[in-house]
Amino acid sequence: MVKTKIKDPELISKRQRQICAGAMNVFKNKGFHATSIREIAKASRISLGSLYDYIEKKEDILFLVxxxxxxxxxxxxxxxxxxxxxxxxxxxxxxxxxxxxxxxxxxxxxxxxxxxxxxxxxxxxxxxxxxxxxxxxxxxxxxxxxxxxxxxxxxxxxxxxxxxxxxxxxxxxxxxxxxxxxxxxxxxxxxxxxxxxxxxxxxxxxxxxxxxx
Amino acid sequence: MVKTKIKDPELISKRQRQICAGAMNVFKNKGFHATSIREIAKASRISLGSLYDYIEKKEDILFLVxxxxxxxxxxxxxxxxxxxxxxxxxxxxxxxxxxxxxxxxxxxxxxxxxxxxxxxxxxxxxxxxxxxxxxxxxxxxxxxxxxxxxxxxxxxxxxxxxxxxxxxxxxxxxxxxxxxxxxxxxxxxxxxxxxxxxxxxxxxxxxxxxxxx
Amino acid sequence: MVKTKIKDPELISKRQRQICAGAMNVFKNKGFHATSIREIAKASRISLGSLYDYIEKKEDILFLVxxxxxxxxxxxxxxxxxxxxxxxxxxxxxxxxxxxxxxxxxxxxxxxxxxxxxxxxxxxxxxxxxxxxxxxxxxxxxxxxxxxxxxxxxxxxxxxxxxxxxxxxxxxxxxxxxxxxxxxxxxxxxxxxxxxxxxxxxxxxxxxxxxxx
Amino acid sequence: MVKTKIKDPELISKRQRQICAGAMNVFKNKGFHATSIREIAKASRISLGSLYDYIEKKEDILFLVxxxxxxxxxxxxxxxxxxxxxxxxxxxxxxxxxxxxxxxxxxxxxxxxxxxxxxxxxxxxxxxxxxxxxxxxxxxxxxxxxxxxxxxxxxxxxxxxxxxxxxxxxxxxxxxxxxxxxxxxxxxxxxxxxxxxxxxxxxxxxxxxxxxx
DNA sequence: AATGAATGAGAATTCATTCAT
DNA sequence: CATGAATGAATTCTCATTCAT
Missing domain, CATH: 1.10.357.10 (Tetracycline Repressor, domain 2)
Structure with a gap:
């Protein structure tokens, strides 16, 4: 459903769970709009570039969460x-x-x-x-x-x-x-x-x- | 409660009602964060500069609404x-x-x-x-x-x-x-x-x- | 030298002294650029509108000072x-x-x-x-x-x-x-x-x- | 001393020198306050976004200079x-x-x-x-x-x-x-x-x- | 597959100046 | 003469997204 640049499906779901977990932590305090992609990347311990290998747009993260x-x-x-x-x-x-x-x-x-x-x-x-x-x-x-x-x-x-x-x-x-x-x-x-x-x-x-x- | 640059109290409440009405119309569709101040000004039929004569910060509008x-x-x-x-x-x-x-x-x-x-x-x-x-x-x-x-x-x-x-x-x-x-x-x-x-x-x-x- | 909208020369020099005094007070703390015309008007106890009857541009005040x-x-x-x-x-x-x-x-x-x-x-x-x-x-x-x-x-x-x-x-x-x-x-x-x-x-x-x- | 978003320290000092040089050129004519960040970016041949990767606030440039x-x-x-x-x-x-x-x-x-x-x-x-x-x-x-x-x-x-x-x-x-x-x-x-x-x-x-x- | 530097459009906010009363 | 409300261009700064390595 969420378009990625990565092939390995296991890796995809592993990283997306990682992103989810990180995002949820920051969303709790600041909500979706007030949270920047950079903060999500940091909270997920994924580099900004890699993050975009597993999602297309910021909104995709909202959906995953x-x-x-x-x-x-x-x-x-x-x-x-x-x-x-x-x-x-x-x-x-x-x-x-x-x-x-x-x-x-x-x-x-x-x-x-x-x-x-x-x-x-x-x-x-x-x-x-x-x-x-x-x-x-x-x-x-x-x-x-x-x-x-x-x-x-x-x-x-x-x-x-x-x-x-x-x-x-x-x-x-x-x-x-x-x-x-x-x-x-x-x-x-x-x-x-x-x-x-x-x-x-x-x-x-x-x-x-x-x-x- | 909301700090303004205008002195006339009647004008203040008139314009703030105007701002409220305009803001509510755009908030309905896009929510608070996704709505820009410019859109609120346009929807309220108030110039951007005047808008800021009646509020201090964007958040003040949220409160007024x-x-x-x-x-x-x-x-x-x-x-x-x-x-x-x-x-x-x-x-x-x-x-x-x-x-x-x-x-x-x-x-x-x-x-x-x-x-x-x-x-x-x-x-x-x-x-x-x-x-x-x-x-x-x-x-x-x-x-x-x-x-x-x-x-x-x-x-x-x-x-x-x-x-x-x-x-x-x-x-x-x-x-x-x-x-x-x-x-x-x-x-x-x-x-x-x-x-x-x-x-x-x-x-x-x-x-x-x-x-x- | 500074263009005004007022005729009475005595009034002009009285008000310009007033503006000078007010302006100098705020310039001391914030300098010329960081001081707004509004602040100068307030410090001079002159309304914003009147201020512009005695000067043409903000820079005129700098000159007067x-x-x-x-x-x-x-x-x-x-x-x-x-x-x-x-x-x-x-x-x-x-x-x-x-x-x-x-x-x-x-x-x-x-x-x-x-x-x-x-x-x-x-x-x-x-x-x-x-x-x-x-x-x-x-x-x-x-x-x-x-x-x-x-x-x-x-x-x-x-x-x-x-x-x-x-x-x-x-x-x-x-x-x-x-x-x-x-x-x-x-x-x-x-x-x-x-x-x-x-x-x-x-x-x-x-x-x-x-x-x- | 100046907080950046960039990790490579060599790149930081290279770019900050670049910014300094550009900024000094425009400051000479217009001073600090009268110079806009956009002008500084242009004079440094750095994009506005990148500029802010190497400084936090406009004032940081003044300090660097x-x-x-x-x-x-x-x-x-x-x-x-x-x-x-x-x-x-x-x-x-x-x-x-x-x-x-x-x-x-x-x-x-x-x-x-x-x-x-x-x-x-x-x-x-x-x-x-x-x-x-x-x-x-x-x-x-x-x-x-x-x-x-x-x-x-x-x-x-x-x-x-x-x-x-x-x-x-x-x-x-x-x-x-x-x-x-x-x-x-x-x-x-x-x-x-x-x-x-x-x-x-x-x-x-x-x-x-x-x-x- | 992973990294992080680069970009520019767009955000909120300020402010000199004008103008109707 | 005096007042203060109105205006919109310009400012600083942020951020989602792309791209070279």
């Missing part, structure tokens, strides 16, 4: 879903995992939300596609719960979007909540909303929680 | 709260108004969420203060409902934050929901969550809705 | 010459007066030396003429001493130039001498050189000094 | 002192050499005198140090002569300052002397003053002169 962050989030989500069979347990568990993952990934998630519009059309499409697939994971989970009769909600797609959105509250609004409230209190509130979203009966929810708490 | 958008959102919120006495009705009505207002203000709200971190310390404090006061409006409303016994929730401040956050879903995630679902369906879902947030009994909610639907 | 400083130096010189009849006493006295005057006028004299080349041709000529007349005062004094047989030097014009130059040592090199040596020691050295310049016999010099010390 | 000029003056001075053993001969010879060197270096020396105050604190200190060391060379020479009994003056440091100052008369006041008098006449006068400064007996001076004239 985006891809990497979404990849990490997917990993968290898939990992936690596959640990349970029961949709209610899956949902609660996944929500909890994502919530706690979004603490260290706070900057990255915020980055996704804030710098997506800087991507050019070519990449924007693919990134939004991926983000939408992320929501798709939740939608599948919800549909599964509906089929099994443990969820009840009229519109699984809207519900999935809202669940995914709710779980991003820490990166986006954490600054106004977490200084004065515990993570646990916030998570409790969020889980309540998430379960309400998919229409779990309180009893079912209680059971599922007991099972693993 | 922030202030303006928050001002508009406050106006919507206060207006709609004032129309009712019953907290349930107030909440439902305010949520609905904000939801529909955030359609045309979509870009502005997204801007607030995405470009806040570009503000320098001096302004950041004031802007976050204002945003936090916005949440404060909801908190006051919720506490009123609690006092009157129509709401029931353990943590009004978290609830207020989540309510405010939920109502920003259109600017932040609308692109993934609205192409395939109606505004009404989304609003319905949101209202459900909002009411759940503050612990309104379904009957009370039903009554309040009937009263004005 | 030059003229003023030279005027002050002339005053010191003429004043001290006319107090004595004996050329030796005149020379010693004038040198001493100029030396001590150049302490408070240090910045102004340095300014003359450093910013003369910023004057445009039209003014440069007049300014150099005046500076040269300043030297002329000394030349006349020396020629008078030669005629009276108390001085003896082959080239009065060179001598006059050197005398005038020597007396500017404080503004130009004071920073390297005065921190470690007294004014009196420096003056003593200078007077020795000045008298040598014009070929005063030590005895004559001694007599003249005794007369007024 | 200062350093270069002082370096050249040192070379002249040291060279000529080294040629003789006798302090009287050294002094006369050095003065003569500096006098004639300051003809082609006229603009440069004037530049030193007039633009030193434009240097920022960081550089100012170093430059004044160097200028003061220049005077120090003369001071050492004078102290040597005192030790050997051929000079007689109460304050060698003041004398050294005055000697150095006298030898700068061409750049600073040459415009008023040289159009009407020969270099030789002026030099003769100056040498008389210089020797008087350090208290050489006329006979000793005569001898030393005869030796090499």
């Amino acid at each position: 985006h891809k990497q962050i979404l990849h990490d989030l997917y990993a968290v989500l898939d990992e936690s879903i596959k640990k349970y069979d029961d949709p209610v347990a899956q949902l609660i568990h996944a929500a909890r995992e994502l919530f706690y993952s979004s603490m260290p990934l706070k900057d990255e998630v915020l980055f996704i939300y804030t710098e997506t519009k800087s991507l050019e059309r070519k990449y924007l499409h693919e990134v939004l596609q991926r983000e939408s697939e992320f929501v798709g994971r939740f939608e599948a989970l919800i549909r599964d719960g509906l089929a099994k009769g443990v969820f009840s909600c009229p519109n699984p797609e809207i519900a999935a979007n809202l669940v995914a959105y709710l779980l991003a509250v820490v990166p986006l609004r954490g600054w106004n909540i977490l200084p004065r409230h515990s993570q646990e209190d916030l998570l409790e509130h969020l889980l309540g909303l998430v379960l309400h979203c998919v229409g779990v009966s309180p009893e079912a929810a209680g059971e599922a929680r007991e099972g693993w708490q | 922030h202030k303006q958008i928050l001002h508009d959102l406050y106006a919507v919120l206060d207006e709609s709260i004032k129309k009712y006495d019953d907290p349930v009705a107030q909440l439902i009505h305010a949520a609905r108004e904000l939801f529909y207002s955030s359609m045309p203000l979509k870009d502005e709200v997204l801007f607030i969420y995405t470009e806040t971190k570009s503000l320098e310390r001096k302004y950041l404090h004031e802007v976050l203060q204002r945003e936090s006061e916005f949440v404060g409006r909801f908190e006051a409303l919720i506490r009123d409902g609690l006092a009157k016994g129509v709401f029931s929730c353990p943590n009004p401040e978290i609830a207020a934050n989540l309510v405010a956050y939920l109502l920003a879903v259109v600017p932040l995630r609308g692109w993934n929901i609205l192409p395939r679902h109606s505004q009404e369906d989304l609003l319905e879902h949101l209202l459900g969550l909002v009411l759940h947030c503050v612990g309104v009994s379904p009957e009370a909610a039903g009554e309040a809705r009937e009263g004005w639907q | 030059h003229k003023q400083i030279l005027h002050d130096l002339y005053a010191v010189l003429d004043e001290s010459i006319k107090k004595y009849d004996d050329p030796v006493a005149q020379l010693i006295h004038a040198a001493r007066e100029l030396f001590y005057s150049s302490m408070p006028l240090k910045d102004e004299v340095l300014f003359i030396y450093t910013e003369t080349k910023s004057l445009e041709r039209k003014y440069l000529h007049e300014v150099l003429q005046r500076e040269s007349e300043f030297v002329g005062r000394f030349e006349a004094l020396i020629r008078d001493g030669l005629a009276k047989g108390v001085f003896s030097c082959p080239n009065p014009e060179i001598a006059a130039n050197l005398v005038a130059y020597l007396l500017a040592v404080v503004p130009l090199r004071g920073w390297n001498i005065l921190p470690r040596h007294s004014q009196e020691d420096l003056l003593e050295h200078l007077l020795g050189l000045v008298l040598h310049c014009v070929g005063v016999s030590p005895e004559a010099a001694g007599e003249a000094r005794e007369g007024w010390q | 200062h350093k270069q000029i002082l370096h050249d003056l040192y070379a002249v001075l040291d060279e000529s002192i080294k040629k003789y053993d006798d302090p009287v001969a050294q002094l006369i010879h050095a003065a003569r050499e500096l006098f004639y060197s300051s003809m082609p270096l006229k603009d440069e020396v004037l530049f030193i005198y007039t633009e030193t105050k434009s240097l920022e604190r960081k550089y100012l200190h170093e430059v004044l140090q160097r200028e003061s060391e220049f005077v120090g060379r003369f001071e050492a020479l004078i102290r040597d002569g005192l030790a050997k009994g051929v000079f007689s003056c109460p304050n060698p440091e003041i004398a050294a300052n005055l000697v150095a100052y006298l030898l700068a008369v061409v750049p600073l006041r040459g415009w008023n002397i040289l159009p009407r008098h020969s270099q030789e006449d002026l030099l003769e006068h100056l040498l008389g003053l210089v020797l008087h400064c350090v208290g050489v007996s006329p006979e000793a001076a005569g001898e030393a002169r005869e030796g090499w004239q």
Whole structure:
């Protein structure tokens, strides 16, 4: 997807990961626009010339970073879903995992939300596609719960979007909540909303929680 | 707050509004960093030199825009709260108004969420203060409902934050929901969550809705 | 010489003195180029618009300042010459007066030396003429001493130039001498050189000094 | 001392000399402030971008030029002192050499005198140090002569300052002397003053002169 | 494949000067 | 006569990108 001057595919992906890691470190502090290519090269421990052997334009780096962050989030989500069979347990568990993952990934998630519009059309499409697939994971989970009769909600797609959105509250609004409230209190509130979203009966929810708490 | 070279205060606020309006128009498409001062001047129909008579640095414009958008959102919120006495009705009505207002203000709200971190310390404090006061409006409303016994929730401040956050879903995630679902369906879902947030009994909610639907 | 938009000649010279005084104050710290017209206007307590009623271009101010400083130096010189009849006493006295005057006028004299080349041709000529007349005062004094047989030097014009130059040592090199040596020691050295310049016999010099010390 | 983006130290000093030479050419006519960076780049035959690879700020160029000029003056001075053993001969010879060197270096020396105050604190200190060391060379020479009994003056440091100052008369006041008098006449006068400064007996001076004239 | 020097377009900002009131 | 708002050309400096080695 990103055009390079190098042939060896292994080298390409190794160096691109290197660039990603370096770039993310500087993006956190200064954002995409305010960071110069020189700084990215230095942070990646790659020379300016070599950097341009592995990308074409500065924007390519933004895309690589985006891809990497979404990849990490997917990993968290898939990992936690596959640990349970029961949709209610899956949902609660996944929500909890994502919530706690979004603490260290706070900057990255915020980055996704804030710098997506800087991507050019070519990449924007693919990134939004991926983000939408992320929501798709939740939608599948919800549909599964509906089929099994443990969820009840009229519109699984809207519900999935809202669940995914709710779980991003820490990166986006954490600054106004977490200084004065515990993570646990916030998570409790969020889980309540998430379960309400998919229409779990309180009893079912209680059971599922007991099972693993 | 923003240092100018002009003495006439009326002229200052007139021109700063003019600059705000122009800047917002170009920021929508390109964001703050990617927009040059020249473009802002052109969009504001002010000469480059005059522009700098009304601000000190480019960042001042970001602050002015922030202030303006928050001002508009406050106006919507206060207006709609004032129309009712019953907290349930107030909440439902305010949520609905904000939801529909955030359609045309979509870009502005997204801007607030995405470009806040570009503000320098001096302004950041004031802007976050204002945003936090916005949440404060909801908190006051919720506490009123609690006092009157129509709401029931353990943590009004978290609830207020989540309510405010939920109502920003259109600017932040609308692109993934609205192409395939109606505004009404989304609003319905949101209202459900909002009411759940503050612990309104379904009957009370039903009554309040009937009263004005 | 400086073109104005105002008719009343008294007002012109009053305002131009005002501008001079203000300008000199800011020039001392920042020099001519680094000082903006706005700063000059503020320092002169004249509005930007009015300022341009009394001058045509920024450079005019430089010329006015030059003229003023030279005027002050002339005053010191003429004043001290006319107090004595004996050329030796005149020379010693004038040198001493100029030396001590150049302490408070240090910045102004340095300014003359450093910013003369910023004057445009039209003014440069007049300014150099005046500076040269300043030297002329000394030349006349020396020629008078030669005629009276108390001085003896082959080239009065060179001598006059050197005398005038020597007396500017404080503004130009004071920073390297005065921190470690007294004014009196420096003056003593200078007077020795000045008298040598014009070929005063030590005895004559001694007599003249005794007369007024 | 001057921060660069380039690693190769040889290239750095080569290019900085190139910049110096170019800058001095344009500074001569217009001075430091009135010369734009673009003009300097053009005169140095370096692209604007590259120029900024070898300096950080415009002021760095001023410092480089200062350093270069002082370096050249040192070379002249040291060279000529080294040629003789006798302090009287050294002094006369050095003065003569500096006098004639300051003809082609006229603009440069004037530049030193007039633009030193434009240097920022960081550089100012170093430059004044160097200028003061220049005077120090003369001071050492004078102290040597005192030790050997051929000079007689109460304050060698003041004398050294005055000697150095006298030898700068061409750049600073040459415009008023040289159009009407020969270099030789002026030099003769100056040498008389210089020797008087350090208290050489006329006979000793005569001898030393005869030796090499 | 890697390096780092070179480039010039474009960014923010300043400022002398003009002009309407 | 006085005021201060308006203008845009010019300034310093940055940065993505290319290219020779």
